[in-house]
Amino acid sequence: MSASTATGIPHAGRDERAAQALGRRRKRINLLVKTLCVTATLIGLALLASILVTLAWNGLGGLSLNVFISNTKPPGSNGGLLNAIVGTLIQTGIGTLVGTPIGLMVGTYLAEYGQGSPISNVVRFVSDVLLSAPSILIGLFIYQLLVEPMGGFSGIAGSLALAVIVIPIVVRTTEDMLRLIPATLREAAIGLGAPKWKMITLICYRAALDGIVTGVLLAVARIAGETAPLLFTSLGNLNWSVSMTKPMASLPVTIYQYAGSAFDDWVQLAWTAALLITVGVLAINITARFALRRRT
Numbered sequence: 628m629s630a631s632t633a634t635g636i637p638h639a640g641r642d643e644r645a646a647q648a649l650g651r652r653r654k655r656i657n658l659l660v661k662t663l664c665v666t667a668t669l670i671g672l673a674l675l676a677s678i679l680v681t682l683a684w685n686g687l688g689g690l691s692l693n694v695f696i697s698n699t700k701p702p703g704s705n706g707g708l709l710n711a712i713v714g715t716l717i718q719t720g721i722g723t724l725v726g727t728p729i730g731l732m733v734g735t736y737l738a739e740y741g742q743g744s745p746i747s748n749v750v751r752f753v754s755d756v757l758l759s760a761p762s763i764l765i766g767l768f769i770y771q772l773l774v775e776p777m778g779g780f781s782g783i784a785g786s787l788a789l790a791v792i793v794i795p796i797v798v799r800t801t802e803d804m805l806r807l808i809p810a811t812l813r814e815a816a817i818g819l820g821a822p823k824w825k826m827i828t829l830i831c832y833r834a835a836l837d838g839i840v841t842g843v844l845l846a847v848a849r850i851a852g853e854t855a856p857l858l859f860t861s862l863g864n865l866n867w868s869v870s871m872t873k874p875m876a877s878l879p880v881t882i883y884q885y886a887g888s889a890f891d892d893w894v895q896l897a898w899t900a901a902l903l904i905t906v907g908v909l910a911i912n913i914t915a916r917f918a919l920r921r922r923t
Contacts, residue, residue, distance in 0.1 A: 679905070686902030689895035694903075699865050699881060702890035708900055710867045714782070714876040715904075717869065718861060719851050721786035726793025727843055733794070734801025739827055751802075758795035765791050766856030774860060782875035785861030792853065793846040800842025804835035837919055844915055848908045854879040878904050 693707045700706030733750065741747030757765075769788040774780055808831050816826040832839070857863070863880040864873070878900045885897035 682898070682902045682905055685895075685898040689899040690902070694896070694899055698867050699876065699896075702888070702893055706892075706896070708878065708881065708896060708903070710864065710876040711878045711881040711900065712903065713869060714861070714864070715851065715878040717871075718782060718785045718789055718857070718875065718877060719847065722789025722793055722850055723843070723847055725786065726790035726846065727797055729790075730794040730797025730842075730846075731801050731839070734798045735805065735827060737798070737802045738805035739823070739831070754795045754798045757791070758799060761855070762792060762853050763855035763859070766859035769856065770859040777872075780860060780862035780874040782861050782869075782871040782873065785857050785875060785877070786871070788856035788860045789850040789853065792850050792856065793843075796846040796849065797839075797842050800845070801835070801839055804838030804842070805831055807838070808834050840915055840919060844912050847911060851908055852879055852904055854883045858883070 693705060694709075695707065695712070696709060697705070697707030698710040699708065733754065737747050737751055741750070766788050769784050769791070773784045773787060777784070812830060812834065813826060816830045817823070821829070857877050857880050861877060861880075862874040863884065864876040868875060882897045882900045882904075885893040885900070888894055888897075
């Protein structure tokens with residue numbers, strides 16, 4: 628007993644010292660990782676704040692009632708952004724309304740019906756390619772598909788180009804959110820006698836609503852500032868026009884045209900237009916967040 632006790636004490640001491648050294652090492656690594664995470668977060672917040680401050684500093688100076696009641700005009704004519712604002716709302720709204728249901732249905736098929744099938748793998752691959760494809764390629768595609776056959780640029784072409792951008796974003800978020808729903812929730816609905824379509828619409832969609840809405844908001848935020856596809860589809864219009872078969876103005880195209888101008892009033896309007904897009908996207912996100920929070 629005494630020998631075993633004597634031999635056991637040194638082992639216990641070594642184990643305790645090793646545990647203490649390991650604990651100190653873990654604390655140092657944890658502190659290092661925590662410091663890196665906090666630093667990265669502060670850098671990201673600083674960059675975001677600098678963008679917002681720059682937009683506010685340069686854009687607020689040109690913000691006036693005339694911006695919302697006057698169309699774009701030649702330099703020095705005290706023009707506004709009414710036609711560009713309305714054109715952006717129309718094209719972004721139609722693009723979202725067209726692309727969201729398609730993306731929702733495709734994402735539902737991939738998550739609920741096509742698991743492991745060759746068709747679903749092909750659809751998922753094509754969706755991922757569209758998600759990472761440059762938007763200018765989508766603009767060229769719609770140009771060849773719609774603009775040339777119609778004989779001119781149009782709001783319809785611009786809206787469809789934006790819809791094509793929306794679809795893969797909604798597909799990816801819908802599929803991912805539906806896959807996160809526990810299988811037991813589906814089994815409970817099926818066990819109660821609910822058909823699969825009702826289980827998806829009443830159970831899965833409600834459980835994944837926050838994530839799906841987030842995906843739609845991400846899509847809206849992206850297409851609201853897209854310029855390249857609109858240059859090849861709706862082109863832009865300095866005059867008032869809400870006809871979907873004619874060229875239509877938009878804030879991103881106006882920013883592109885005005886930002887590099889030699890006229891100070893056009894440059895000011897470009898900053899103001901960029902501020903309006905940013906504030907609009909932020910307002911949509913904040914409103915949706917409050918609505919979802921109130922629902923829960």
